[in-house]
Amino acid sequence: MARPPSADDLAALADASPLVVLLDIDGTLAPIAPRPEDARVPAETRAALRRLATRRDTVVAILTGRVASDARGMVDADGMLVVGNHGAERIEPDGSVRVDEAVAPFEAALARAAAELTERLAPIPGVLVEFKRWSLAVHYRLADHARLPHITSVVSEVASREGLRRGEGKEVFELRPPADVNKGTAALALLRRFGAPASGRGVLFAGDDVTDEDAFRRLAAEAPEAFTVRVGPPDAETAARFVVDDPAAVRVLLERLASLG
Numbered sequence: 001m002a003r004p005p006s007a008d009d010l011a012a013l014a015d016a017s018p019l020v021v022l023l024d025i026d027g028t029l030a031p032i033a034p035r036p037e038d039a040r041v042p043a044e045t046r047a048a049l050r051r052l053a054t055r056r057d058t059v060v061a062i063l064t065g066r067v068a069s070d071a072r073g074m075v076d077a078d079g080m081l082v083v084g085n086h087g088a089e090r091i092e093p094d095g096s097v098r099v100d101e102a103v104a105p106f107e108a109a110l111a112r113a114a115a116e117l118t119e120r121l122a123p124i125p126g127v128l129v130e131f132k133r134w135s136l137a138v139h140y141r142l143a144d145h146a147r148l149p150h151i152t153s154v155v156s157e158v159a160s161r162e163g164l165r166r167g168e169g170k171e172v173f174e175l176r177p178p179a180d181v182n183k184g185t186a187a188l189a190l191l192r193r194f195g196a197p198a199s200g201r202g203v204l205f206a207g208d209d210v211t212d213e214d215a216f217r218r219l220a221a222e223a224p225e226a227f228t229v230r231v232g233p234p235d236a237e238t239a240a241r242f243v244v245d246d247p248a249a250v251r252v253l254l255e256r257l258a259s260l261g
């Protein structure tokens with residue numbers, strides 16, 4: 001079971017070289033907002049990220065389900081690698097955009113699915129269809145949950161017709177290409193890219209949701225020394241090693257790491 005990280009845990013992590021810090025945004029850096037466009041990364045947290053990014057032998061990267069360009073704006077992360085759409089696309093520090101080749105062929109199917117879901121579900125009050133080009137999300141946080149069976153069946157029907165995979169998060173359905181591309185594959189690729197040991201030593205990944213568990217599980221299996229942090233209640237079922245309460249606690253953790261020079 002995951003436990004809160006101790007001062008010794010953090011000191012051991014800070015000792016690693018390189019230190020590779022991978023962070024989800026919503027529910028991890030930014031408090032969850034009723035509508036995704038209203039979510040903000042607090043100024044103190046953005047300051048902590050910038051400070052950590054300038055620490056010696058330290059790389060900070062974002063790993064989110066959001067569109068990469070949108071995520072980049074939220075953390076105002078000039079020069080920070082941002083992996084978006086659960087690993088399907090990334091913005092390099094020089095600003096160039098790369099799309100995973102296993103995902104690219106699904107562009108038209110995703111656009112068709114978004115158009116159809118918008119037509120059929122957007123009229124339901126409180127349902128938001130968010131088209132992210134390489135994935136799409138149907139948010140129902142603000143909808144009458146009595147409509148959930150209908151929403152679920154429409155999402156499933158469209159997903160199966162277009163050959164997309166249906167996943168679930170916090171009051172959201174995610175449709176994604178059926179490729180082996182997720183936060184787990186993305187985290188392992190970043191670990192290798194930044195020269196962290198295969199054991200995962202010196203790699204921190206923090207996230208709060210179902211798609212982050214892909215990364216927690218993958219790291220537990222293939223890079224078991226990775227410092228995985230689930231953001232949420234202490235009894236949450238998770239494959240992460242550590243748990244912290246909320247985005248404010250993540251900020252404190254980042255500040256501590258930055259100061260453990």
Ligand SMILES: [Mg+2]
Pocket residue numbers: 024025026027028207208209
């Ligand atoms: Mg999240």
